[in-house]
Amino acid sequence: MKKFCLVGNPNCGKTTLFNALTGSTAHVGNWPGVTVDKREGVYKKCAEPISIVDLPGIYSLSPYTPEEVIARNYIIDEAPDLVINIVDATNLERNLYLTTQIMEIDVPMVIALNMIDEVTKQGSKIDADKLERSTGVPVVAISALRETNLDDLMARAYEASNKKRSAKTVLEDTALMHLVGDCKIALEGQKVSNSLFHAIKLAELDELEVKAHPDSAKMVEEFKKTFNDDDFGSDFEAIVADARYKYISKYYSCVVSKTDKEKTTNVKVTESDKIDKVLTHKVWGIPIFLAILFLIFHMTFSEDLFYLGTMGVFDKEVLAYDQAGNVLAVTKDNFDENFSYYTKGGDLADLTFDDDGSLASVEAIPYVYTNDNKKVFLKEAYETENGRFFAKENGKVPVTVEKNDGEYAIVYDSAIDEFSSEVTINTFFGYEESVYSLGVVLFNTLDTFTGFLSACASQGLAQLNASEWLTGLLVDGILGGLFSVLSFLPQILVLFMFFSVLEDSGYMARVAFILDRIFRKFGLSGRAFMPMIMGFGCSVPAMINTRTLADQKERTATIRVIPFFSCGAKLPILTAVAGGIIQYAGSGNADVITYSMYVIGIVVAIISVILMRSTTMKGEVPPFIMELPAYRLPSFKNLMLHLWDKTKHFIKKAFTIILASTVVIWFVSHFTWNWHFIGDAEMNQSILAGLGGLIQPLFTPLGFGSQLGEWGWVFVVAAITGLIAKENVIATFGTLAACIVGAVIDTEADGGVSAVMQMINATNITVPALLAFIAFNMTTIPCFAAVATAKSELGSKKTFNGTLIFWIVTSYIVAATIYCVGSWWWTSFIFAAVWAAVITLIVLVNKGKIKFGKRS
């Protein structure tokens, strides 16, 4: 199969062209060794199928960024049958700079003059034939977005790929050509292919070439000593770059004919400029950015869209009725215990009242049907012996009635019935009290679907009389674990979608532009802000988003601190434990605790970045020489293909590494040391509890270790189950309550506060230790999904292992600091002194005053 590759500047529509050519055949991977997207696909409309490779967007073939090295090595080493050089016609001058470099390689090529429709819209004209004559390379004007002329492009490309093309340079007229010629002859003598390209790069004393051909490089150095240009001295890089641009202005730019209007007004004000004026405004730029950010999070995570519920749009008057259906004016004062109140639907109702005496709620008293279709209340039904009951009329949906903690409850015979009894339209959209945001609606839809699958599975296994442990493994272990990870997917994708729109529209580059000043102080560029802030939503898309960072060390540092920006799944830990602390201490404000914990996370992130950038991740602040692309409407097709890629990637991860880790945790929490299966309520005998007890002493400095006595391991175990998904921490407390007080506590009813209270009562843990526990969970190893993402994004195994250690050490230090300072205020002096010593040491080492080992 023939192989064509796409080369072009960033933002020139390369990905759009790739998607248009390859459609659904495309797949995305990584280039070996680096996390730069490698897209490959097949074009089928030529005489034979053609494999198309999308190279990363680059401005030049110089050796300074990983993208440039990838593209350069690919064209030279992999020898594709043809290079499609895609050129943004609205910005011909800079785009052709890369073209002049590709032309120096002996490879067939065509120029795809993209966005020709934009040029026409601006009132200009580009003479493609003229450009073809002056370059000697086929030129086809196309619009990748509107998919015009693509077949023509590919037909000419196919034709060109069957012929040989020899390299050509635009540097013929420069004083350096003599040197280039000499180098070329020397290289040809060594049987080096693409001699012209290598010769020119050698003349520029390009790092990679000097390394590959040291002999010829010496020749250049010699020549350099004798050479002196009037403008540039002996700066060959400058001479070459200048010559390219001069040539472009002289021969190529004349193919553009502008309208009269453009000629007279030197600076034209485009639509893009008008938008930009608002979005990067001196005063409003930052507030607008914050508002957009808020809106994105609101649309992804809010359960009260636009605060309609809070504003009272859905408030309904609470009314009670008599048997005949007349409205009754009931207050706490005139409430008659012996009178029968009814709901609007005619069911006997229980009434509750607000503090001021007004009616708060009217709820139907739960009932079931008997064999002969009579309604009976649960209490009666429970007391009837050997009765068969049904949740619906005419003997549908068989149930029994049980009594738990003085409350009567319906127990469904079939898991599917139980499941369907709970699903209403409110589950998805929540229109009763508020409207859900897009992210929440999708979340609920998937959640309901996976819930249904679980119900089917457990019913099927029950009918097969499967053993308890097998049901547990399949339903709770495998399906439960898988679904809890997949449940994040909708919100991850929605968040991703919004951020992709910002990226594709060109706004993200402006965000970096606005914020660079602040982030430079921490040794990062403005681009690092976006992934960090996405961390508040979910670490997974945030870590993937770090691909926009050019500098590898900056990326690593950013990925490491992303989990400290407490994500949505960690919020339940914060609210439940904070709620427990308030109840336990009898005073205080849970919101203040929650808020402070978020702030602590951010502070830890900032300190970690500064520490890393001045020790292990040392490096210059990467330069900020960057194009601010014109604002564009993102293409829907591109967006969907992009999201589809991410979905595939995430699902693959979920079914491999995440699933495996989840099953292991399920196994150790449901089996005893002698391989005996135990239910949720006996988790205290599990291997996990045993292991928790074993490592418990390690957590003594954090306040939830050996000092807690018999039940102290619950906190350690909860932190471990939190690795599956952080909301599991509180759910585990609910489950473990079964071992302590004999009944599982439903953590969804009160956000887990009472479950936390049970743990507090059983262990006599202190408030500082609880705070340390929150901080530990926030800053330690994130959930498996995030760990798996970090692993693939970090590339090297060594960096990944370092990252795991970094998370453990950081969380340990942070939690220990909180516990010790909170328990004994005077320890703050010790911590301050240690920190001062560490900082002084780092500063002195960096200044070269202290030296370690042999390194100079």
Next chain:
Amino acid sequence: MKKLSEYEVGERGVIRSVAGEQKIRRRLFDMGVTPGAKVYLKKRAPLGDPIEVTLRGYELSLRKTEAEAVLTEVIK
């Protein structure tokens, strides 16, 4: 001669020379910041730095420290 970093918003000029560390200079060349190119300071970021210049028909953003290496001749 005036450094690009010292430009006022709305000022325009022609680049005369580009100095600075090799890696950064090469990047500037690749982005079209070469002697002879016309520049126009379009705006500053809300916090004063970086700056945005129009150059060879597109918008380029760079920090003041990077713009310091670019010497220009102002066009009145």
